[in-house]
Amino acid sequence: MKSRYQYRCYPTPGQRQSLARLFGCVRVVWNDALAMCKQSDKLPKNNELQKLCITQAKNTEDREWLKQVSAIPLQQSVADLGVAFKNFFQSRSGKRKGRRVNPPRFKRRINRQTARFTRNGFKVKTSKVYLAKIGDIKVKWSRPLPSQPSSVAVIKDCAGRYFLSFVVEVEPEIEPPRNPSIGIDLGLKTFASCSNGDKVDSPDYSRLYRQLKRCQRRLAKRERGSKRRERMRVKVAKLNAQIRDKRKDFLHKLSTKVINENQVIVLEDLNVGGMLKNRKLSRAISQAGWYKFRSLCEGKTCIQNRDFRIISRWEPTSQVCSECGYRWGKLDLSIRTIVCINCGVEHDRDDNASVNIEQAGLKAKSCQEVGVGQTHDVKWTGSACKTSDEAVCGEPSTHREYVQLKLFDW
Incomplete structure (x- = not known):
């Protein structure tokens, strides 16, 4: 089965400029292709969009700077747009399970930036990763890759951090469960109350939330377009990233423990949308991550051959x-x-x-x-x-x- 392995990378100042140029080109190709799709009566094919938005656009004065970056991420951007439209139409027709998928939107410069390379555009080395027309980027290998990756995505989040996300083939190690079944009741102060008597408290975000609240007030008073506002925006994004990483680490560890120890996992279908109408608890409910925990458990049960049920x-x-x-x-x-x-x-x-x-x-x-x-x-x-x-x-x-x-x- 395919899995993603993500690592933190540290590009040099020159490589950051090259990556910023690459992200801009990928973003422009996506926006141009999306604009053509919205103007046309019938959805164009990927080959037609690549020919119009990449090949012919490089010969024009407005888009001649597309030649400065590798063509592989540009082609993958158009392919990703086709997958986004496919998921949208299948979600509306009922062929795609799960939540409804929104139509693709235009990308912005201040949002999360990504660029994907296939096998011909990168090479994994001992301590670095080579990217086409970017160079060797230093990577922090927190764990070894299980196999040769088929593609890699370069990611820059809103906090200014860079990551490399590899797609690899893995063989899951299925462990025998210790318990036959377990029921989990989700809450706020006590995140999970298990039927075997165990209780798991929610992480403490109070210190980070106080800092975030203070920085958001300062951000609201900064003049739009100023450098001080941009510095405060990055600081707010870093605090949000710390909270998000802490929640993600907690949910991953808890879901892995629950899946490894039990054969049947039972959760309740919570009406989160209705609970959010309670103005006193809406913020705590939205930040608890109940649906994320449910989706993680559902995905890991398929890997470990467990039975996941929702009442x-x-x-x-x-x-x-x-x-x-x-x-x-x-x-x-x-x-x-x-x-x-x-x-x-x-x-x-x-x-x-x-x-x-x-x-x-x-x-x-x-x-x-x-x-x-x-x-x-x-x-x-x-x-x-x-x-x-x-x-x-x-x-x-x-x-x-x-x-x-x-x-x-x-």
């Missing part, structure tokens, strides 16, 4: 006793401990929900075979998605089942 958001995991199945109804978020009036067992709110999530996930596959229970399709809820009678202990559900039909006109 319906309408499952009353916080309203049912995990011991006897008695349903006590909705509870305020301030209530963290519940004593069941039926069996007398004292439950922690999050631990009880994680156990119910695991039980509902294990029942889901057998329930689907007989046509009742839950359906793990977040785009549709109907009679086949209602909770089974065993989960509510004979009491009728207060939720109404309905079907949402959405017609997309693009």
Whole structure:
């Protein structure tokens, strides 16, 4: 299978100028090709766009500086635009699973810059990597490459850092799981409450957020177009990058641990869009990274041959006793401990929900075979998605089942 290995690189001042020239050329070719696609009635093919935006454009006075960089990243930019349009159309027609993909947009100079080289445009050396018309760039090899890379992408983020991202073929090492299944209830202060009793606290971003808030206030007072505003913008971008890297490292380590130790992983389909309407918790919810954790777990289960399941958001995991199945109804978020009036067992709110999530996930596959229970399709809820009678202990559900039909006109 193919995987990406990313490393930090440190180009010299002269190489930074060459990379800035390369990023500008790639950006201009992308924008020119996208403008032609929007003006034409039928989407042009990649060969036609390369001929118009690269070959013929080099012979004009406005685009003759395209000859100063390698032609490989320019061709890959047009190819990436074709893939972006393909993903957009397949997302609208339903052939592509997952979230809806937006149409490609024009690139800006201050955003994240990328340029991709194929095998003929780069060469991996002992401590450096050679790029066509750029030279040997010093790379910090944090881990060895498992195989010969097929392509490499040069990345410059908004904070001014440079990276090299290699595409390589890897053979995953499948480890036997220690536990048969686990249910995970996601939260804010306690990020994950597991059905086996483990709890994982969220990282502390308070110091970085205070610095970011202070720098954003200063950035708002700087005059647009000034050098002081540009320096403050870079400082804000660096703080955002630190927060993003810290969150990404936490989510990767936690998802890897969960996937390696368990055979069946069950999560709940959270309505994050509805939760964001709570103005007191919207910022904390958006910064928690719940969907990122879900996507990481889903991707790593395919590598380790694990079973990943998502239960319906309408499952009353916080309203049912995990011991006897008695349903006590909705509870305020301030209530963290519940004593069941039926069996007398004292439950922690999050631990009880994680156990119910695991039980509902294990029942889901057998329930689907007989046509009742839950359906793990977040785009549709109907009679086949209602909770089974065993989960509510004979009491009728207060939720109404309905079907949402959405017609997309693009």
